[in-house]
Amino acid sequence: MNALPVSADPAAPLALVCPECRAPLQSTAGGGLRCSACGADFPARAAVPVLLSESAWRECRAHLDAEAAARDAYARARRAAPLTLRYFDWWVGRMLDEIPPAFGGAFVELMCGGAEVCRRLPARFTAALALDLDVDMVEQAARDLAGDGRIAFVCGTAARVPLPDACTSVVVVQGALHHARPVLAEVLAEIHRILKPGGVLVGSEPANDHPLTRAIREWEYRRSTLHGNDPEEEGFDRAELGALLGGAGLRLDRYRQFGFIAYPLMGNTDLVPLLRATRSRALGTALLALDQLLERLPGIRGLAWASLFRAFK
Numbered sequence: 001m002n003a004l005p006v007s008a009d010p011a012a013p014l015a016l017v018c019p020e021c022r023a024p025l026q027s028t029a030g031g032g033l034r035c036s037a038c039g040a041d042f043p044a045r046a047a048v049p050v051l052l053s054e055s056a057w058r059e060c061r062a063h064l065d066a067e068a069a070a071r072d073a074y075a076r077a078r079r080a081a082p083l084t085l086r087y088f089d090w091w092v093g094r095m096l097d098e099i100p101p102a103f104g105g106a107f108v109e110l111m112c113g114g115a116e117v118c119r120r121l122p123a124r125f126t127a128a129l130a131l132d133l134d135v136d137m138v139e140q141a142a143r144d145l146a147g148d149g150r151i152a153f154v155c156g157t158a159a160r161v162p163l164p165d166a167c168t169s170v171v172v173v174q175g176a177l178h179h180a181r182p183v184l185a186e187v188l189a190e191i192h193r194i195l196k197p198g199g200v201l202v203g204s205e206p207a208n209d210h211p212l213t214r215a216i217r218e219w220e221y222r223r224s225t226l227h228g229n230d231p232e233e234e235g236f237d238r239a240e241l242g243a244l245l246g247g248a249g250l251r252l253d254r255y256r257q258f259g260f261i262a263y264p265l266m267g268n269t270d271l272v273p274l275l276r277a278t279r280s281r282a283l284g285t286a287l288l289a290l291d292q293l294l295e296r297l298p299g300i301r302g303l304a305w306a307s308l309f310r311a312f313k
């Protein structure tokens with residue numbers, strides 16, 4: 001049994017620290033931030049703090065500009081297609097259900113992209129940080145959620161999270177650990193560092209548990225414009241994920257597979273363009289019900305596209 005972490009002071013926002021040395025950051029006259037200890041300088045570059053070194057920032061900006069069209073299509077589909085919004089309501093809801101109900105206070109969404117989880121943040125979380133390398137997506141999420149004073153948005157890397165040790169009971173990562181394979185050990189070490197003892201990581205990743213699903217996914221990634229044709233996309237199977245998390249001191253407590261028909265059709269409406277504008281609630285309800293039925297069938301379950309997991313520190 002895990003000890004229940006003590007919830008954060010409801011009034012306390014998450015204090016940003018220097019991603020290099022973790023000392024407090026101070027505001028500069030130019031609207032940027034500077035580290036009081038190591039002198040690292042983070043000039044104002046965007047509508048959100050950019051806590052990256054000069055070279056990391058340049059590299060990021062160049063990468064974003066090179067993929068602007070694919071990223072724009074991806075972001076727009078997420079916010080515009082009614083079936084996709086419905087799917088994310090359902091998917092994020094399932095992730096949030098993995099957080100023990102007694103956990104509240106601070107909340108951290110890493111590699112947040114458009115901050116789908118923070119967009120649906122339950123009231124018991126009183127302070128949140130949403131962080132991603134993609135400054136354009138973070139800026140957009142910050143604009144969309146400007147009315148929710150609980151959430152701070154930062155452009156930075158999950159391999160150097162600008163938060164103090166043991167500052168949160170909950171870290172959530174949706175569909176993104178597999179994008180950070182080259183720095184995954186650092187990312188998991190950071191998640192372990194910022195979690196309080198007994199805290200939980202909730203994640204969802206492409207499931208690689210069945211050779212057939214793996215083969216179809218490779219084909220789909222090549223075809224789908226919304227994924228930006230990333231040839232390095234590769235999910236995890238249960239054993240690999242458990243070993244990676246365990247190596248970082250995070251004990252895999254639950255691993256479920258989900259997502260069959262609704263996952264590709266509602267989550268990626270570019271596969272069937274007609275679905276992009278479909279407003280039918282009945283169709284969404286039927287697809288979600290079908291997926292939940294398939295999830296319960298032994299023999300079929302293992303063919304699911306995605307995993308939903310939680311791990312405790």
Ligand SMILES: C[S@@+](CC[C@H](N)C(=O)[O-])C[C@H]1O[C@@H](n2cnc3c(N)ncnc32)[C@H](O)[C@@H]1O
Nearest residue numbers: 111112113132133134157158174175176179180
């Ligand atoms: C497939 S997207 C998922 C985004 C979001 N969690 C969602 O479900 O919509 C993967 C995200 O990981 C981000 N990312 C990749 N490497 C990162 C890193 N080292 N630090 C922070 N974000 C990173 C990318 O910018 C991208 O937004």
Ligand SMILES: [Zn+2]
Nearest residue numbers: 018021035038
């Ligand atoms: Zn510093």
